[in-house]
Amino acid sequence: MFKVNDNYLKLPGSYLFSTVARKQREYQAAHPDKKVIRLSIGDVTQPLAPAILDAMHAAVDEMGHAETFRGYAPDLGYEFLRNAIAENDYKARGCDISADEIFVSDGAKCDSSNIQEIFSLDNKIAVCDPVYPVYVDSNVMAGRTGVYDSTTETWSDVIYMPCTAENGFAPELPKQTPDIIYLCFPNNPTGATITKSRLQEWVDYANKVGAVIIYDAAYEAYISEPDVPHTIYECEGARTCAIELRSFSKNAGFTGVRLGFTVIPKELKSGDVSLHALWARRHGTKYNGAPYIIQRAGEAVYSEAGKEQLKKQVAYYMNNAHYISAELKKAGYSVSGGVNAPYIWLKAPNGMTSWEFFDYVLANANVVGTPGSGFGPSGETYFRLTAFGSYESTVEAVDRIKNMKI
Amino acid sequence: MFKVNDNYLKLPGSYLFSTVARKQREYQAAHPDKKVIRLSIGDVTQPLAPAILDAMHAAVDEMGHAETFRGYAPDLGYEFLRNAIAENDYKARGCDISADEIFVSDGAKCDSSNIQEIFSLDNKIAVCDPVYPVYVDSNVMAGRTGVYDSTTETWSDVIYMPCTAENGFAPELPKQTPDIIYLCFPNNPTGATITKSRLQEWVDYANKVGAVIIYDAAYEAYISEPDVPHTIYECEGARTCAIELRSFSKNAGFTGVRLGFTVIPKELKSGDVSLHALWARRHGTKYNGAPYIIQRAGEAVYSEAGKEQLKKQVAYYMNNAHYISAELKKAGYSVSGGVNAPYIWLKAPNGMTSWEFFDYVLANANVVGTPGSGFGPSGETYFRLTAFGSYESTVEAVDRIKNMKI
Numbered sequence: 008m009f010k011v012n013d014n015y016l017k018l019p020g021s022y023l024f025s026t027v028a029r030k031q032r033e034y035q036a037a038h039p040d041k042k043v044i045r046l047s048i049g050d051v052t053q054p055l056a057p058a059i060l061d062a063m064h065a066a067v068d069e070m071g072h073a074e075t076f077r078g079y080a081p082d083l084g085y086e087f088l089r090n091a092i093a094e095n096d097y098k099a100r101g102c103d104i105s106a107d108e109i110f111v112s113d114g115a116k117c118d119s120s121n122i123q124e125i126f127s128l129d130n131k132i133a134v135c136d137p138v139y140p141v142y143v144d145s146n147v148m149a150g151r152t153g154v155y156d157s158t159t160e161t162w163s164d165v166i167y168m169p170c171t172a173e174n175g176f177a178p179e180l181p182k183q184t185p186d187i188i189y190l191c192f193p194n195n196p197t198g199a200t201i202t203k204s205r206l207q208e209w210v211d212y213a214n215k216v217g218a219v220i221i222y223d224a225a226y227e228a229y230i231s232e233p234d235v236p237h238t239i240y241e242c243e244g245a246r247t248c249a250i251e252l253r254s255f256s257k258n259a260g261f262t263g264v265r266l267g268f269t270v271i272p273k274e275l276k277s278g279d280v281s282l283h284a285l286w287a288r289r290h291g292t293k294y295n296g297a298p299y300i301i302q303r304a305g306e307a308v309y310s311e312a313g314k315e316q317l318k319k320q321v322a323y324y325m326n327n328a329h330y331i332s333a334e335l336k337k338a339g340y341s342v343s344g345g346v347n348a349p350y351i352w353l354k355a356p357n358g359m360t361s362w363e364f365f366d367y368v369l370a371n372a373n374v375v376g377t378p379g380s381g382f383g384p385s386g387e388t389y390f391r392l393t394a395f396g397s398y399e400s401t402v403e404a405v406d407r408i409k410n411m412k413i
Numbered sequence: 414m415f416k417v418n419d420n421y422l423k424l425p426g427s428y429l430f431s432t433v434a435r436k437q438r439e440y441q442a443a444h445p446d447k448k449v450i451r452l453s454i455g456d457v458t459q460p461l462a463p464a465i466l467d468a469m470h471a472a473v474d475e476m477g478h479a480e481t482f483r484g485y486a487p488d489l490g491y492e493f494l495r496n497a498i499a500e501n502d503y504k505a506r507g508c509d510i511s512a513d514e515i516f517v518s519d520g521a522k523c524d525s526s527n528i529q530e531i532f533s534l535d536n537k538i539a540v541c542d543p544v545y546p547v548y549v550d551s552n553v554m555a556g557r558t559g560v561y562d563s564t565t566e567t568w569s570d571v572i573y574m575p576c577t578a579e580n581g582f583a584p585e586l587p588k589q590t591p592d593i594i595y596l597c598f599p600n601n602p603t604g605a606t607i608t609k610s611r612l613q614e615w616v617d618y619a620n621k622v623g624a625v626i627i628y629d630a631a632y633e634a635y636i637s638e639p640d641v642p643h644t645i646y647e648c649e650g651a652r653t654c655a656i657e658l659r660s661f662s663k664n665a666g667f668t669g670v671r672l673g674f675t676v677i678p679k680e681l682k683s684g685d686v687s688l689h690a691l692w693a694r695r696h697g698t699k700y701n702g703a704p705y706i707i708q709r710a711g712e713a714v715y716s717e718a719g720k721e722q723l724k725k726q727v728a729y730y731m732n733n734a735h736y737i738s739a740e741l742k743k744a745g746y747s748v749s750g751g752v753n754a755p756y757i758w759l760k761a762p763n764g765m766t767s768w769e770f771f772d773y774v775l776a777n778a779n780v781v782g783t784p785g786s787g788f789g790p791s792g793e794t795y796f797r798l799t800a801f802g803s804y805e806s807t808v809e810a811v812d813r814i815k816n817m818k819i
Contacts, residue, residue, distance in 0.1 A: 008623030009592040010533035011683045015691050022697040025488065050484035055476045063476075063706070067469045070461045070669070073803065078456035078668040082431065113519055113671075113701070120699035124554065127416035144698045148530065186415040217414030262484040263476070263705045265519075277417045285421050291428040292550045293526035295519070298707055299669045300469070397479065 014150040019157065023140050023381040024048050030365070031375045038373075044404040046331075046392045047375040049195065049349070051260040053323060053397070055304075056316035059259065062307035066300040080296030082287065084111025084268070088302045091309040092268060096253070102240035104270055108283065110290055111305070113297050114267040115225045115254035119189075120145035121293075122221055122250060122269065125285040126187060133166035133185035135178050137196055137382030137389070139223070142189045160384050169385045170197060176343060176352070177201055180208070184216050190239075191223035193230060196382045196391040197352040198328075198344020203236045210239065213248035219275070219282070220249040225267075228258030228321050230347045246272035250282065257349065257395075259308045259317055266297055266305045324349050327401040328394035338409040349394040352379070356413050364390050372407035420556040425563065429546050429787040430454050436771070437781045444779075450810040452737075452798045453781040455601065455755070457666040459729060459803070461710075462722035465665065468713035472706040486702030488693065490517025490674070494708045497715040498674060502659070508646035510676055514689065516696055517711070519703050520673040521631045521660035525595075526551035527699075528627055528656060528675065531691040532593060539572035539591035541584050543602055543788030543795070545629070548595045566790050575791040576603060582749060582758070583607055586614070590622050596645075597629035599636060602788045602797040603758040604734075604750020609642045616645065619654035625681065625688070626655040631673075634664030634727050635734075636753045652678035656688065663755065663801075665714045665723055672703055672711045730755050733807040734800035744815040755800040758785070762819050770796050778813035 020026065027047050035043055055063075069075035083089065089106040097104035112118050120141050123132075128151055134142050143165060146152050153164030161167060166185050168178035176199035178190075190209065192201045201209075213220045222239040230237055239249045251270040255261035271283040297305075307313045332345035341354035353376075355364035361378030368374050368390070379389025396404065426432065433453050441449055461469075475481035489495065495512040503510035518524050526547050529538075534557055540548050549571065552558050559570030567573060572591050574584035582605035584596075596615065598607045607615075619626045628645040636643055645655045657676040661667035677689040703711075713719045738751035747760035759782075761770035767784035774780050774796070785795025802810065 009536050009625045009683060011686050011688070011691060012531050012533055015531065015694060016686065018694065022694070025697050048485065052479065052482065052484065054479050054482045057477070060473055060477045063473045064470060067466055067473065070469075071463070071466045073458065073460050076458065076460045076669075078458065079454065080669060116701045117699060125418050125421065127418055130415050141698060148695070148698070219415045260482075263482075263486060263702075265701060265704045277415060280417050280422065282417070285417060288421060288424065288428070289554070291431050292547060292554070293523060295522045295671060296669075298671045298704065300706065301704055 012148070014148050017155055018144060018147055019155060019160070022144070023377070026381070027375065027377055030369065034369050041373045043369070043373045043375060044396065044400045045375045046396050046401070046404055047377045049257065049393050049395060050262050051257065051395045053260055053320055055260055055264070056313060056320060058310050058313035058316055059304050059307045062303045063300055066303035070300065077299040080299060080302065082291045082296070083107065083109065084296065085299070085302045088305050091306050095309045097238065097240060100237060100241060102238055103246070104240055104272065108270055108272050110269045110271065110286060111297055111302060112267050112269060112294070113265040114256060115223065115252045116141055118252050118267055118269045119221070119223060121289070122252070122286075123149055123151065123187070125282060125289060130186035131164060131166060132187045132189065133168055133181050134189045135170050135191070135194070136167040136384060137170065137379055137386030138189065139191060139195050140382065167383065170194070170199065171385055172343070175199065177205065180212050185218055188213060188218050188220045189223070190220055191225070193226040193235070193348035195226065196350055196377065196379065196386065198346070198348035198350035200230070200232070200235045200347045202234050203241060206236050206239060207242045210242040210245050210248060214244050218248065221252065222249050223252045225252065225254040226257055226348050227253070228317070229325060229349050231325070232347055235347050240270070246274045248275065250275065255305055255308060258321065260320060261304070264301055264304060266301050323398070324394045327396060327398060330401060331392055331394060331405055334405045334409060345394065351392040351394070353390045353392060355388050355390050359388070361387055361390055368408060368411070371411045372404065374404045374407055418554070420554050423561055424550060424553055425561060425566075428550070429783070432787070433781065433783055436775065440775050447779045449775070449779045449781060450802065450806045451781045452802050452807070452810055453783045455663065455799050455801060456668050457663065457801045459666055459726055461666055461670070462719060462726060464716050464719035464722055465710045465713045468709045469706055472709035476706065483705040486705060486708065488697045488702070489513065489515065490702065491705070491708045494711050497712050501715045503644065503646060506643060506647060508644055509652070510646055510678065514676055514678050516675045516677065516692060517703055517708060518673050518675060518700070519671040520662060521629065521658045522547055524658050524673055524675045525627070525629060527695070528658070528692075529555055529557065529593070531688060531695060536592035537570060537572060538593045538595065539574055539587050540595045541576050541597065541600070542573040542790060543576065543785055543792030544595065545597060545601050546788065573789065573791075576600070576605065577791055578749070581605065583611065586618050591624055594619060594624050594626045595629070596626055597631070599632040599641070599754035601632065602756055602783065602785065602792065604752070604754035604756035606636070606638070606641045606753045608640050609647060612642050612645060613648045616648040616651050616654060620650050624654065627658065628655050629658045631658065631660040632663055632754050633659070634723070635731060635755050637731070638753055641753050646676070652680045654681065656681065661711055661714060664727065666726060667710070670707055670710060672707050729804070730800045733802060733804060736807060737798055737800060737811055740811045740815060751800065757798040757800065759796045759798060761794050761796050765794070767793055767796055774814060774817070777817045778810065780810045780813055
């Protein structure tokens, strides 16, 4: 008689963003006349850049002729894309990452949930609190997190690193030694960043204790300040301790296009076993590559025209971020994030919990945000807004929130 | 100190098709003047159908305007595609499968390797021998297969169901009771099919012993004979025991486009736990949907124009299959498959092993096939050729093989 993976049954409730979407649907169904504005999930709204559209049209045309038709992609991704990534994201920043250390995928969500597979089940993970839920949930599904305590909303075998107003939403080195450390900067959900010297401390720590850092840099395109590292490979020693996850979703608006990549340096080893080789084996066995058309779209991100156009797109969203941040501060809210990141991290007023404030904002401003507690216990009483709406809807949402009676 | 998932280290050698590709590269490098023809991996060569190209161009255009831009897709896939699948692949065949039992994905390779995740690690799998390597390898990586015996090339905790000339390459019900049964018809690699009454026996058996059947129907578009089921849901009782995997790779030439789907009926349960709910949770947590553009391409597969064009494409490949089969039979080879499937299963002559014949054909005919032993011990002495080449290269490859001195 077949049995299910009962780790799945330990997961409390449904995936955060599914719950948020359900609440929105239910509210909208009950109030069909209300125009609900969604600043919750980090989903972009602006059209793809012309250079990307051109590249995709050209690739579609190629698929229409036997001479230029492309079937299965190479396991790691097409060289034209891996070369463009290595050149622009790494070599141009002085980081020694070669094209064959880059694994092209269909996005950072898949990679960040799949990467745990190449590690032992008795490895202990450390995560920021609050945190992007996928890191923890994928480890729960694998059976790596122990027992769930519904009172504290924590797992017995996970090391939580609180990111609070007190520490500027940047974690301190954990007291208990982890095997796998998830870091995400610029941070989702808090919008916080880390300086290069602080990140260097993490790299040194990981090398010292033999931990691996899974560094999620999905939001690096939003960095504008000089001392904020764009990649963990700016730090010395990162090649022996760090895997980096990257996405095209936010820098190029690819949430519905699906493209990302993972970097695993060849020196990153456990004994003589290379993590690069294990991930290559996983890619070869359990994945079949991102679509050719989409990989050509990715290449266009690095073209001169693409870079120029995307700089403007990022600026468009960051203008929203600055607007939300400035206006809500004026209205008396306690606000962080929104400087090098498209997320604004808001303290719920009057001692409301995150979900109470979520419901209150949905009912009174018809705006959907994301409850901070959904990202972890230290997110309680916080609320995340994203800068990915249109300018017009962002301004309207902020005005409505400002006009709510609190 | 982090440790790796040592199940990965148990995997013998590299993924079959990677090894085949490496051998081809090495031969080509050593013999740059030779024109090597590849009839190995099941990769298509014909351009996408015009209806599909039109749909993709239109979808790319939509992504260029804020009003029609699409971000993250719904967890299960877009309704327009799931409705088209339910209508055309199931309702039109009298099968009761609804759109919300369909999970759109980026292909059957990913689904067939990921599906084991929702089952308990102590479940025992049964596979055909020979078999598509991904079913077994993904279970090895999860730690479900016991110890590898390099002499027999089998795993201690896997039930192998030999498919040989004696049983017409169709497995018999296993003596030991499995929890999870992988079946693939039309079969990869043998090209064999199963009748509806034989498949009904499997469904009855699975329901009786409480096993789940993972039914890979990636090649159903190649069925031409009347008594061959296109989907397992043609059998009574399949809704309580069967998951079906489907692909657009072979029926629509999407190997480089990446689209597939998995069907999990809502009645399929272990106790009161629904596999549909578990897979939905996996999709929501570890996947982010197939690209919008690609889902529109999938929809076009079911348009009137698309169906007409793809019927011709399938006929083109089946013409190759018939040619390979007929000519190699004439030349004295023992050949099966190639009737309702794009694979020809060839017995190596003169007692050669599969890899000996592979090397011999590569060296003497400059044709790349796939060694049958790579699919499992009962594949030893067999050799797989695919019908996915162009007609011209297929004819040339067959002529070269016929002209080899044996």
